[in-house]
């Protein structure tokens with residue numbers, strides 16, 4: 592079963608007038624991982640699609656998505672799939688890929704439909720594409736690792752980059768996930784902006800009683816969203832995106848937009864945050 596929810600892009604002047612519920616309606620998504628279902632969110636920020644596929648005992652096929660306006664979802668799109676569950680299978684273009692926990696499968700434009708099976712919990716990301724890049728399984732050991740932060744600032748972490756120009760060729764999608772050293776809870780602090788690209792975070796491996804306070808908004812006009820396990824936050828190009836957890840967690844970041852240069856960030860000075 593497929594369900595798709597559309598989220599329109601709004602500007603920062605509108606966003607600053609919203610209350611908590613209004614902010615959540617635009618920028619927060621939950622319940623994406625339901626057994627026997629594919630649930631997608633179609634964002635008008637860079638037309639990124641985010642979603643979950645949990646095949647359970649059966650299999651699930653992702654093919655036509657009316658919102659994309661093509662016969663099959665990947666006719667003019669590329670896709671990245673992160674498995675946050677047990678090892679599962681993704682079949683595409685006549686080939687079945689064994690995707691382990693923490694592995695990422697990249698699927699190039701024109702290669703759909705995509706079939707999911709096994710005990711995986713698949714996080715789906717898709718962006719419009721203009722050329723076909725090779726479909727490729729990128730395992731945890733293939734990822735590029737960037738160590739950042741320090742225990743004194745509670746942000747000691749490693750950024751694992753999977754869809755990144757030095758690891759795998761893509762059109763727009765840049766993605767990976769960030770893991771923390773024990774006791775570190777702050778992600779992406781000091782904060783940054785990249786007006787060239789939007790970003791989406793999936794928070795996962797978070798205990799049921801734990802939450803991440805995710806910060807968004809322009810640097811002089813910040814707001815927070817309280818995030819539980821396996822929830823997504825859409826970060827507009829004009830927004831900071833950072834957070835602190837009450838406990839351990841991992842988060843998947845993904846970007847789409849005008850460039851694929853991971854380091855093209857405008858750092859925000861602490862003194863400019865309000």
Ligand SMILES: O=C[C@H](O)[C@@H](O)CC(=O)C(=O)O
Nearest residue numbers: 748750769778779780790844
């Ligand atoms: O633009 C890049 C993204 O915000 C993330 O990669 C940041 C991140 O994972 C981190 O600092 O922990």
Ligand SMILES: [Zn+2]
Nearest residue numbers: 783785790832
């Ligand atoms: Zn960013």
